[in-house]
Amino acid sequence: MDKFDCIIIGAGPAGVSAALTIARKGLTVTVFERGEYPGSKNLFGGVLYSTVLNKLIPEFYNEAPVERHITKRRYSILSKNSEMAVEFDFEDFNHPPFNNSFTVLRAKFDRWFAQKAEEAGAVIFTETVVDDFIYDNGKVAGVRARREGGDVYADVVICAEGANSLLTERAGLKKKPLPHQMITAVKEVVSLPKEVIEDRFNLSNNEGMALEFFGEAVKGMIGSGFIYTNKDSLSVGVGCPISVMKEKNMKPNDLLESFKSHPVVKKLLRGGKTEEISAKMIPELGYGNLPRLTADGLLIVGDAGGFVNPSLYREGTNMAMYSGMMAAETILEAKEKGDFSERGLQGYVKKLEDSFVMEDLERYGDVPEKLSEMPQLFKEYPEAILKLAKGYFTVSDLSKEDMHRQAWNRFKDKVSMWKFLLDMYKARKAVL
Numbered sequence: 367m368d369k370f371d372c373i374i375i376g377a378g379p380a381g382v383s384a385a386l387t388i389a390r391k392g393l394t395v396t397v398f399e400r401g402e403y404p405g406s407k408n409l410f411g412g413v414l415y416s417t418v419l420n421k422l423i424p425e426f427y428n429e430a431p432v433e434r435h436i437t438k439r440r441y442s443i444l445s446k447n448s449e450m451a452v453e454f455d456f457e458d459f460n461h462p463p464f465n466n467s468f469t470v471l472r473a474k475f476d477r478w479f480a481q482k483a484e485e486a487g488a489v490i491f492t493e494t495v496v497d498d499f500i501y502d503n504g505k506v507a508g509v510r511a512r513r514e515g516g517d518v519y520a521d522v523v524i525c526a527e528g529a530n531s532l533l534t535e536r537a538g539l540k541k542k543p544l545p546h547q548m549i550t551a552v553k554e555v556v557s558l559p560k561e562v563i564e565d566r567f568n569l570s571n572n573e574g575m576a577l578e579f580f581g582e583a584v585k586g587m588i589g590s591g592f593i594y595t596n597k598d599s600l601s602v603g604v605g606c607p608i609s610v611m612k613e614k615n616m617k618p619n620d621l622l623e624s625f626k627s628h629p630v631v632k633k634l635l636r637g638g639k640t641e642e643i644s645a646k647m648i649p650e651l652g653y654g655n656l657p658r659l660t661a662d663g664l665l666i667v668g669d670a671g672g673f674v675n676p677s678l679y680r681e682g683t684n685m686a687m688y689s690g691m692m693a694a695e696t697i698l699e700a701k702e703k704g705d706f707s708e709r710g711l712q713g714y715v716k717k718l719e720d721s722f723v724m725e726d727l728e729r730y731g732d733v734p735e736k737l738s739e740m741p742q743l744f745k746e747y748p749e750a751i752l753k754l755a756k757g758y759f760t761v762s763d764l765s766k767e768d769m770h771r772q773a774w775n776r777f778k779d780k781v782s783m784w785k786f787l788l789d790m791y792k793a794r795k796a797v798l
């Protein structure tokens with residue numbers, strides 16, 4: 367075919383949601399994916415948030431390769447050899463749609479999702495890198511793909527290239543992100559027998575658990591560590607802003623090793639076998655620094671657009687899918703009007719603004735910046751709080767009142783109470 371209705375760059379959640387929506391309406395759509403197969407180059411934590419997917423493919427969880435649905439969440443602060451944690455267990459999340467949160471392994475999930483788009487009529491070329499856009503009178507008219515006959519044309523192009531968005535930058539829609547605006551994350555898949563995982567994390571059937579660790583988990587830096595339970599493996603990882611890693615002269619793999627060797631984490635991983643390790647970036651651009659999302663003949667979706675909620679919710683997949691779906695709907699409208707100019711595609715931005723995507727980015731987009739102004743939250747406070755707790759629980763001949771007084775005095779020596787309470791208030795506002 368000489369010309370498609372739409373070309374999509376990248377077969378991640380954003381690109382495939384767009385391809386599926388467009389193909390179902392009978393338009394011609396082709397996706398170029400650089401990986402050997404969709405998902406082969408992808409990794410995430412991860413919990414797939416699926417309100418959008420459940421609209422695209424109702425009850426997808428009955429057929430998709432999901433690992434476990436999340437019923438338990440645990441947030442934990444580590445000091446050198448202690449832990450303070452809060453754990454939530456929701457029996458209600460055991461029923462469809464399972465609170466729309468599932469652990470998945472991207473190599474399996476993305477492949478399945480891409481097949482759904484192919485079944486709807488999308489054509490996916492794998493092992494094909496797109497090197498650039500082709501312009502006609504200033505309008506994007508196609509892409510230059512690294513394969514034979516690589517110049518391919520379309521009415522409109524969707525760029526779903528993910529966090530490392532070189533093409534979006536080259537098109538002049540986005541500035542190169544600064545080191546504090548990108549998280550570098552490294553993740554390991556650790557295999558363990560299903561029964562061991564269920565015993566160790568107190569899970570039954572396909573229940574799953576998401577564990578987030580702060581403080582010493584990432585050497586007291588801004589960032590976190592995580593463990594997510596899959597069927598017969600654990601996803602284990604750490605992530606911190608590139609700027610902080612550079613400042614502390616820390617390498618991602620060393621940070622992961624340090625996390626895994628923390629006494630609390632070590633117990634959870636014991637007996638596990640490393641299956642794979644990979645690294646990737648997460649954009650945390652801030653609401654005010656989002657890229658321009660449209661140009662003549664071009665739309666930007668998913669991580670390339672900076673659509674990741676950086677708060678405790680850590681939601682990227684749902685936003686990626688929603689933006690892909692909205693880009694597709696905008697293209698269907700533009701097709702009817704025959705107008706693929708930037709003005710003709712503006713409906714996309716409006717749809718995002720009227721949705722949870724922009725609302726959440728506006729509410730949480732600046733969380734990383736706010737937290738970076740309070741480094742004490744990640745080191746000084748966790749250590750002081752855990753020492754305070756230790757003072758309360760250490761058995762001695764002192765009266766309980768004397769024990770408590772001593773513990774509080776030690777705490778107040780390290781931490782100004784007013785500043786602590788103010789910081790806690792600011793932190794709660796920032797992350798919840």
Ligand SMILES: Cc1cc2nc3c(=O)[nH]c(=O)nc-3n(C[C@H](O)[C@H](O)[C@H](O)COP(=O)(O)OP(=O)(O)OC[C@H]3O[C@@H](n4cnc5c(N)ncnc54)[C@H](O)[C@@H]3O)c2cc1C
Nearest residue numbers: 376378379380400410411412413496528551668669682683
């Ligand atoms: C360590 C980590 C943990 C995360 N945890 C979570 C989590 O728990 N929950 C959550 O919701 N989100 C999480 N995220 C974020 C989530 O993974 C992303 O928001 C989501 O994958 C974005 O989807 P996307 O389709 O925009 O991009 P991607 O999934 O990155 O897909 C982009 C695709 O484009 C392809 N591509 C790139 N450039 C080209 C090119 N030039 N030519 C052809 N193909 C190209 C890539 O190979 C890739 O397949 C995490 C991310 C990381 C890195």
